[in-house]
Amino acid sequence: MIQLIRGFKDILPGEVELWQAIEKIARALLEDFGFKEIRIPIMERTELFARSIGEDTDIVEKEMYTFPDRKGDLITLRPEATASVVRAYLQHRLYAPDPVQKYYTIGPMFRRERPQKGRYRQFYQINAEVLGVASPLIDVQLIFILVALCAKLAITDINAHINSLGCPDCRPRYREALTGFLASIAAELCADCRRRRVRNPLRVLDCKVPSCREAMGEAPSIIDSLCDECQRDFETVQAALQDLKIPFRVDKRLVRGLDYYARTTFEIQTGSLGAQSAVAGGGRYDGLVKLLGGPDLPGTGFAIGFDRLTEIAGLNAADLLPKPKVFIAALGERSRALAFKWNCRLGLQGLRVEMDLGDKSLKSQMKRADRLGAGYVLIVGDKELEDGTALLRNMQSKAQVAIPIEGIVAKVKEVVTAANSRP
Numbered sequence: 001m002i003q004l005i006r007g008f009k010d011i012l013p014g015e016v017e018l019w020q021a022i023e024k025i026a027r028a029l030l031e032d033f034g035f036k037e038i039r040i041p042i043m044e045r046t047e048l049f050a051r052s053i054g055e056d057t058d059i060v061e062k063e064m065y066t067f068p069d070r071k072g073d074l075i076t077l078r079p080e081a082t083a084s085v086v087r088a089y090l091q092h093r094l095y096a097p098d099p100v101q102k103y104y105t106i107g108p109m110f111r112r113e114r115p116q117k118g119r120y121r122q123f124y125q126i127n128a129e130v131l132g133v134a135s136p137l138i139d140v141q142l143i144f145i146l147v148a149l150c151a152k153l154a155i156t157d158i159n160a161h162i163n164s165l166g167c168p169d170c171r172p173r174y175r176e177a178l179t180g181f182l183a184s185i186a187a188e189l190c191a192d193c194r195r196r197r198v199r200n201p202l203r204v205l206d207c208k209v210p211s212c213r214e215a216m217g218e219a220p221s222i223i224d225s226l227c228d229e230c231q232r233d234f235e236t237v238q239a240a241l242q243d244l245k246i247p248f249r250v251d252k253r254l255v256r257g258l259d260y261y262a263r264t265t266f267e268i269q270t271g272s273l274g275a276q277s278a279v280a281g282g283g284r285y286d287g288l289v290k291l292l293g294g295p296d297l298p299g300t301g302f303a304i305g306f307d308r309l310t311e312i313a314g315l316n317a318a319d320l321l322p323k324p325k326v327f328i329a330a331l332g333e334r335s336r337a338l339a340f341k342w343n344c345r346l347g348l349q350g351l352r353v354e355m356d357l358g359d360k361s362l363k364s365q366m367k368r369a370d371r372l373g374a375g376y377v378l379i380v381g382d383k384e385l386e387d388g389t390a391l392l393r394n395m396q397s398k399a400q401v402a403i404p405i406e407g408i409v410a411k412v413k414e415v416v417t418a419a420n421s422r423p
């Protein structure tokens with residue numbers, strides 16, 4: 001038997017309802033905050049990711065699924081969404097009517113990492129991107145939305161971590177301080193970090209290797225090197241978060257795994273996921289639009305790990321399972337033919353309906369209705385056909401009423417809908 005690829009997974013009925021429920025809540029929330037959906041392709045030219053995410057990052061160096069297509073062009077399965085959203089913003093000149101645009105997108109991402117709980121090679125993200133807004137208040141709003149989403153999903157054990165990565169004005173100064181520090185601990189660093197230490201020292205702060213993390217404990221903090229403007233922005237962010245009563249922690253090690261971030265960065269972390277503690281991450285990427293060949297417009301956004309959300313959401317999966325409102329139990333060929341038409345028409349009326357098309361006994365059909373959690377069973381057999389009525393049985397109260405076959409679809413819908421709208 002052929003099995004799926006390691007690190008990939010099926011999301012089966014029984015689990016998918018939770019994904020659907022979360023997606024519905026996230027979409028509604030984002031749309032309430034003015035975000036519009038954008039759908040971008042799953043593959044892009046490799047160059048798009050290499051340039052925007054950065055050549056020395058883990059993602060570009062070792063995690064991307066990159067291959068030549070049949071004509072030899074290098075293409076990559078997207079490891080993240082921001083680069084593609086910005087590409088679309090530029091390619092379609094979406095900034096021309098109004099540079100301020102808010103987009104969200106939901107879909108699979110691909111990174112060849114070591115699979116484990118909370119870490120897959122195809123995983124899903126809910127992304128939000130805001131283009132054209134320079135005010136740090138929008139970063140606060142993004143964090144606010146993330147915290148609100150977690151609350152709506154009954155996720156309790158979360159912490160907002162924030163940091164500032166400075167800007168092209170002040171980062172060189174920090175880079176220098178960091179480079180000096182890294183030289184003093186070079187012997188303790190992993191091979192990747194020894195190489196990055198010179199090429200891209202900030203990346204060392206993001207290394208997950210425990211010995212590197214330990215060696216970095218005394219590293220200088222970027223917050224001490226911020227220029228006045230970055231400092232002011234960062235204070236605005238903190239004051240606004242306090243105003244909104246969002247608990248947060250300044251985390252000077254939070255640099256995120258992508259090169260394009262600047263100024264405010266943030267992560268929502270949880271204690272419920274073991275080592276995979278980041279539920280969502282994001283921040284400002286003011287240089288990216290220009291880097292990709294567009295006007296000098298600011299950008300900021302976040303990515304939520306959808307898989308991780310499903311692993312910690314407090315929604316009750318059993319409540320989410322779709323149950324038929326009506327199960328039609330037909331006995332005999334004539335009844336079945338008639339019931340089949342009711343089935344089609346009730347389904348079309350928006351009433352979730354199920355029936356057994358085989359030649360099963362009433363007992364076995366009732367059992368199946370029970371197993372599916374049907375609210376009502378509509379029973380029709382030869383005797384009912386003769387009487388011109390069918391029996392509608394309430395599976396909870398066990399009460400049974402006879403319903404005339406003439407006009408039965410409307411009547412069943414009426415009874416079931418009335419029962420559902422009662423508190």
Ligand code: ATP
Binds near residue numbers: 122257276
């Ligand atoms: P991590 O530190 O866990 O590797 P990251 O910094 O690489 O995360 P981002 O690129 O910021 O992650 O992506 C945003 C979110 O996507 C993460 O916070 C996480 O919830 C989720 N995520 C990232 N990589 C994976 C993966 N391989 N499997 C499942 N979820 C993932």
Ligand code: MG
Binds near residue numbers: 257
């Ligand atoms: Mg990662």
